[in-house]
Amino acid sequence: MTAPTTAPPGAAAPAGTAPGYRPGRTLPLRVEALRQLKRRRTYVMAGLLAALPFVLALAFWIGGGPDGRGNNRITLMDTATASGANFAATCLFVSAGFLLVVPVALFCGDTVASEASWSSLRYLLAAPVPRARLLWSKLAVGLAFSAAAMVLLPLVALAVGTAAYGWGPLQLPTGGALPAGDAVPRLALAVGFVFVSQLVTAGLAFWLSTRTDAPLGAVGGAVGLTIIGNVLDAVTALGDWREFLPAHWQFAWADALQPQLEWGGMAKGAAVSVTYALILVALAFRGFARKDIVS
Template sequence: MTATAPGRTPGSADTAAPGRTPGSAAPAAPGYTPGRTLPLRVEAVRQLKRRRTFVMAGILAALPFVLIAAFAIGGTPDGARNNRITLMDTATASGANFAATCLFVSAGFLLVIPVALFCGDTVASEAGWSSLRYLLAAPVPRARLLRSKLVVALGFSAAAMLLLPLVALAAGTVAYGWGPLKLPTGGVLPAGDALLRLGVAVAFVFVSQLVTAGLAFWLSTRTDAPLGAVGGAVGLTIIGNVLDAVTALGDWRAFLPAHWQFAWADALQPHLEWTGMVKGAAVSVTYALILFALAFRGFARKDIVS
């Protein structure tokens, strides 16, 4: 990191333009509007064309077919053998059940990966390619650059959350038929209500992953190594899961986002329960807002040399 000369902002050019003294503000170019730099459409297309986007989409889309093959090879799950029916035991009851099962097996870890990848790779990759300073020299205001990248990263994360259950619902309907959602606790939900409940569950899973998004995005503004930002966010998320398993922490676990990560299961009850999801969403959003604020604050003061 290099020292910033007095009178100029970090990342500005060292050479003064003809006709003005070093350190003075550059006159705005005719037609230049800060609010029109780096449009969301441009950033979205740039991220969409990257290979890691297609790889991640392929992995998420493949999971339902892997589970269908596993059930075909291993047989239909049966919880009657241990007198305990779980969501996994009802996976083959209908397409809705299969979609819920795919969400259950992936929410704890697999869905963490795309969020950490899209949010942790977005700024750090530009620094790693040594293109970040050229974006700022465009000139793109720092706050707008971060805002555009964050909005696109969260949009891709939300798309990943939707891709898995949608593919699972379609594949499950073909494999097991269309029908009501069989509840592990007993009873069924009509197919229409089941879709709404699954939508609530997916929405909560996305909100609960905002903490991972905040961690990844903050780390992405602190390092030039994308793998460090992505891996750091995943690692800290795993640590949170481990701490939640320490029952000796007692009520302190309620302040851990991981404590509420499966609160979406309350949506798959005969009567929808909001308490756990509201508490979990409040914890996740609070942590995420703090981390996003730290990212913007730190990036605004950082001397960009990459």
């Protein structure tokens, strides 16, 4: 079920094409964004992400703050209450491995599959919305909501941490500190890398969303395969092969919080994630263009 092509300006419309039809104006991004924004799962996910800093601050208040004196090495968790910047970095550390995977898989995996589950997908294409236009609109909105989720957590954490522990330099576990004025741009860079590293999860969820009519299958499949990637990265016997796993570079953002900014790990991780994401998105477009839409 494909949409007819539009006629060039000044030319007669092809047979079967409505006058004034413009494929590029179908399913505007603002319409798709409003549809996704009004869904309950969007507010539930935003609430969970915003609640994490409060839960963590409450845990530190009850437990008396982190204490690394029993360890031979100081970790980022041990410096969590040093300042608002440290608290934001700690929240990013505890959530980057799994929690931030969930909103990305949800917003990108629940797009096309949800339309199919509601039996509204074929009606969208009959509007007519070209298949490529539909996918681009849903992918763009899914990525935008995923980016918003990535930004929401550290922003709330920075506000909560500043209110609880004060505004100050970012104390580094390796020794030394980053001035408060430098800490915020470094944290922004870390958040940006986390988003790029999650593009492979977004691409995987989006591809699965075009292959199934079950949104939970697309979201759960993307989360499950991401977990498998983390497990494989823990298998040291794989040696250098682990460098081809996106999970191997998921904490490379910590290089942004060093006295001297290190780009090597983040550059390699970004290259791996973007490569996988482009392949998965291309597979999604190729498969959806040939799919018989009956939902």
